[in-house]
Amino acid sequence: MGLTGLEIFKLLPKTNCKECNQPTCLAFAMAMASGKAGLDQCPYVSEQAKETLGAASAPPVALVKIGAGEKEVALGNETVLFRHDKRFEHPTGIAISVSDTMDGDELVARVEKINNLVFDRVGQIHHVNLVAVCNNSNDPEKYAAAVKIVAEKTAYPLVLITEDPGAMERALEITGAKNPLLCGANAANHEAMTDLAKRYGAPLVVKGERLNGLAELVEKVVALGHNKLLLDSGAREVQQVLTDQTQIRRHALKRFRPFGYPTITFAQNENPVQAVVEAGVYIAKYAGIVVIDTVDPADILLLITLRLNIYTDPQKPIAMDSKIYEIGKPGPDAPVYITTNFSLTYFCLAGDVEASRIPGYILPVDTDGTSVLTGWAAGKLTPDSIAKMLSKSGIDQRVSHRKVIIPGGVAVLKSKVQELSGWEVLVGPQESSGIQTFLKQHWLA
Amino acid sequence: MQISDFFEKYKGTVQELTIGKEGKSVIIGGDSVLPFHSFEGTMTRLPVIAMEVWDAPPPENWAEHLRSHFGDVVGSPVLWAKKCVETYGAEMICLYLASLAEDGEVDVAAVAARVKEVADAITVPMIVYGVGDKDADTAALKEIARVCAGEGLLLGPLVKENLNEIAEAAMEYGHSVIAQSPLDINLAKELNIKLTKFFPKDKIVMDPMTSALGYGMDYSFSVFERLKHVAVLFGDDMMKMPIIANPGRESWRAKEAKLNEQHGILWEAMTTMTLLLAGANVAIMASPDSMKLVKKMMGQFTVS
Ligand code: B12
Ligand code: SF4
Numbered sequence: 001m002g003l004t005g006l007e008i009f010k011l012l013p014k015t016n017c018k019e020c021n022q023p024t025c026l027a028f029a030m031a032m033a034s035g036k037a038g039l040d041q042c043p044y045v046s047e048q049a050k051e052t053l054g055a056a057s058a059p060p061v062a063l064v065k066i067g068a069g070e071k072e073v074a075l076g077n078e079t080v081l082f083r084h085d086k087r088f089e090h091p092t093g094i095a096i097s098v099s100d101t102m103d104g105d106e107l108v109a110r111v112e113k114i115n116n117l118v119f120d121r122v123g124q125i126h127h128v129n130l131v132a133v134c135n136n137s138n139d140p141e142k143y144a145a146a147v148k149i150v151a152e153k154t155a156y157p158l159v160l161i162t163e164d165p166g167a168m169e170r171a172l173e174i175t176g177a178k179n180p181l182l183c184g185a186n187a188a189n190h191e192a193m194t195d196l197a198k199r200y201g202a203p204l205v206v207k208g209e210r211l212n213g214l215a216e217l218v219e220k221v222v223a224l225g226h227n228k229l230l231l232d233s234g235a236r237e238v239q240q241v242l243t244d245q246t247q248i249r250r251h252a253l254k255r256f257r258p259f260g261y262p263t264i265t266f267a268q269n270e271n272p273v274q275a276v277v278e279a280g281v282y283i284a285k286y287a288g289i290v291v292i293d294t295v296d297p298a299d300i301l302l303l304i305t306l307r308l309n310i311y312t313d314p315q316k317p318i319a320m321d322s323k324i325y326e327i328g329k330p331g332p333d334a335p336v337y338i339t340t341n342f343s344l345t346y347f348c349l350a351g352d353v354e355a356s357r358i359p360g361y362i363l364p365v366d367t368d369g370t371s372v373l374t375g376w377a378a379g380k381l382t383p384d385s386i387a388k389m390l391s392k393s394g395i396d397q398r399v400s401h402r403k404v405i406i407p408g409g410v411a412v413l414k415s416k417v418q419e420l421s422g423w424e425v426l427v428g429p430q431e432s433s434g435i436q437t438f439l440k441q442h443w444l445a
Numbered sequence: 446m447q448i449s450d451f452f453e454k455y456k457g458t459v460q461e462l463t464i465g466k467e468g469k470s471v472i473i474g475g476d477s478v479l480p481f482h483s484f485e486g487t488m489t490r491l492p493v494i495a496m497e498v499w500d501a502p503p504p505e506n507w508a509e510h511l512r513s514h515f516g517d518v519v520g521s522p523v524l525w526a527k528k529c530v531e532t533y534g535a536e537m538i539c540l541y542l543a544s545l546a547e548d549g550e551v552d553v554a555a556v557a558a559r560v561k562e563v564a565d566a567i568t569v570p571m572i573v574y575g576v577g578d579k580d581a582d583t584a585a586l587k588e589i590a591r592v593c594a595g596e597g598l599l600l601g602p603l604v605k606e607n608l609n610e611i612a613e614a615a616m617e618y619g620h621s622v623i624a625q626s627p628l629d630i631n632l633a634k635e636l637n638i639k640l641t642k643f644f645p646k647d648k649i650v651m652d653p654m655t656s657a658l659g660y661g662m663d664y665s666f667s668v669f670e671r672l673k674h675v676a677v678l679f680g681d682d683m684m685k686m687p688i689i690a691n692p693g694r695e696s697w698r699a700k701e702a703k704l705n706e707q708h709g710i711l712w713e714a715m716t717t718m719t720l721l722l723a724g725a726n727v728a729i730m731a732s733p734d735s736m737k738l739v740k741k742m743m744g745q746f747t748v749s
Pocket of ligand 1: 317337338339340344345348369370372373374375376378405407409429431432433435626627629654655660661664
């Protein structure tokens with residue numbers, strides 16, 4: 001990827017004037033190669049060098065934005081084939097399809113369901129991202145009517161799915177100002193579609209016949225002057241989609257320009273549950289957008305959780321601040337729980353404490369964002385760190401008792417914590433879901 | 446610029462391993478490409494799914510959905526295993542030694558006799574999986590190895606503290622073993638190096654540890670992917686063992702799965718499918734409905 005330090009050096013003035021705050025041009029080139037310096041810091045680079053270097057430092061997968069405002073979706077900027085090599089940047093956009101063959105009330109009801117597909121997971125709000133309006137009727141007027149209803153009822157950006165430029169034009173008259181995704185251009189209609197996309201400055205899906213056809217068509221569209229693109233190889237069978245997704249990402253990383261855009265995929269299995277698994281496969285393997293036909297919260301929670309797993313930064317577990325958290329409105333006699341500051345661990349516990357309907361205090365010990373057992377195995381959840389949490393957090397000012405509940409997984413720490421902190425230690429259940437029963441037997445009794 | 450086929454140059458093939466004995470055996474491994482990349486090399490066969498059976502009744506908080514399938518047979522590992530094979534078409538059974546975690550003295554001879562009974566009753570090969578207590582597992586697996594001599598079981602988990610004893614028994618009585626390490630490719634390799642000093646390389650399966658969707662699956666996913674890379678792209682001999690995933694039990698521990706049947710079925714199916722995409726050669730599943738989803742998905746892939 002990118003250019004090496006020496007390749008960059010060849011393009012610099014080699015005067016060593018130091019204005020870039022580097023001792024030499026070579027040092028500057030090295031800094032640039034490792035991403036620590038930017039070309040704009042050297043005032044003397046030639047136009048030609050700028051062009052060469054600019055193209056090489058552009059992200060291998062272009063950043064494409066769909067929609068506007070708060071619900072805008074950003075895709076692309078990906079730099080790796082595997083998350084362990086660095087991380088994936090922009091999570092797959094989940095698009096829920098609606099059909100213009102539905103009548104008005106049906107459409108409104110479905111869009112409302114889509115709007116409600118919002119979930120709270122590990123303390124963050126997650127939701128679907130786009131509504132895909134399909135021109136199944138093949139009637140431009142029906143399509144325009146449906147687009148109008150959907151655009152009014154949702155804040156999510158739209159994917160306009162029609163290969164008829166006439167229907168697309170009618171839809172854009174309604175919602176073209178909101179930067180929808182046009183889906184899209186094919187070999188037969190690409191001139192008209194590109195024209196529309198340019199007119200509205202909107203992103204456009206280019207659908208080619210297999211990879212070769214796709215590359216050719218992208219070049220044609222780019223030559224017509226549009227470069228806000230998404231790619232569709234036309235494949236719909238899982239194995240072919242997976243192959244094409246992989247090859248598109250590989251080519252992009254090797255700087256094959258026509259494939260330097262995010263992709264769109266369609267989970268179309270006629271069995272709706274099977275389609276969810278199919279969508280999952282695409283999320284795991286490079287899809288920029290996956291379009292799916294379901295408004296069942298169970299399906300979407302699954303896909304959102306998968307997306308969260310694939311797109312978290314492997315170098316940084318999501319961690320919480322180590323401080324006192326109140327669940328409900330706890331008083332001086334409320335239970336005190338020790339856990340770790342891995343957000344997943346904290347939110348498992350917090351959810352179950354809340355479900356017990358007994359307000360409580362949660363004290364996550366700073367374990368660098370690792371789970372209870374991992375934290376313990378790594379020597380970060382120790383009698384010492386627990387005792388410190390109890391004394392330094394100020395919890396002793398908030399409760400009148402001196403009883404603390406520790407996770408069942410680290411029962412062995414009990415006597416040592418007792419000794420160091422002076423608090424009475426109750427060993428809780430292994431899994432936080434057992435808290436309600438535990439409280440009944442050991443706290444309320 | 447022209448589109449070219451950027452095919453990977455592969456340097457290694459995942460070890461093939463046969464589980465079972467003549468007349469009832471399954472082969473796993475054998476691929477020399479990244480998972481499901483039959484477009485650029487040899488993917489000898491699809492991964493295999495084993496269904497999990499417990500040798501003691503599961504606890505009360507066991508998922509309702511699983512109880513709805515197996516409630517009538519949880520008292521008998523033999524009937525449970527037969528139901529998996531005969532009703533649900535399991536290609537392999539994984540007998541989970543839940544009895545080792547029960548309170549009180551463990552009667553190792555009785556545990557082993559039960560395993561033998563299951564093995565004799567079914568027409569498919571078997572994995573035997575301990576509870577993760579290294580002493581209890583060692584005692585039980587050694588006895589099982591002896592009692593089931595010649596069955597060609599896949600026995601595990603072996604961890605660094607008990608690997609010698611179990612592996613020696615496995616070798617003596619003709620079984621394969623599962624080497625388990627906690628989500629770390631270096632630890633996985635270290636274990637393989639220790640093991641291969643005296644144990645045949647082609648009778649080892651790696652268990653890099655499975656965590657469920659939403660509960661750490663990201664770690665398993667990346668560790669599986671990295672292990673597979675090292676095997677097929679770098680051709681590291683110490684990492685060419687097939688990989689086993691354990692998504693069934695892990696998935697049904699997730700709160701979402703326990704609360705809602707549809708969540709659970711999808712949770713297990715998706716955890717499994719994702720880990721197969723990451724490189725698992727064999728996966729242990731719990732729900733027949735989840736298994737059906739995964740098999741249908743795999744049915745859409747061809748081998749090469
Ligand atoms: C993912 C994972 C990792 C990830 C870290 C993920 C993270 N951010 O923590 C990575 C790969 C980095 C990792 C590394 C290691 N890991 Co690790 N890891 C796991 C794994 C698979 C899942 C952990 C997880 O995310 N659990 C989910 C969270 C939500 O669980 P939890 O925190 O325990 O919370 C639950 C309960 O404890 C309880 N609970 C939580 N708080 C409270 C509070 C109260 C009051 C109560 C009552 C209950 C309660 O409710 C929660 C929900 O049920 C486990 C195995 C497993 N399946 O548990 C091994 C495991 C924890 N790891 C283990 C080990 C040994 C390690 C390493 C030391 C290995 C090594 N040498 O490299 C390293 C140490 C890391 C370090 N040096 O920093 C061992 C620990 C063994 C032991 N008992 O000592 C385990 C158990 C695997 C095993 N069987 O060998 N690990
Ligand atoms: S400012 Fe430009 S010319 Fe001057 S030393 Fe830095 S890189 Fe060289």
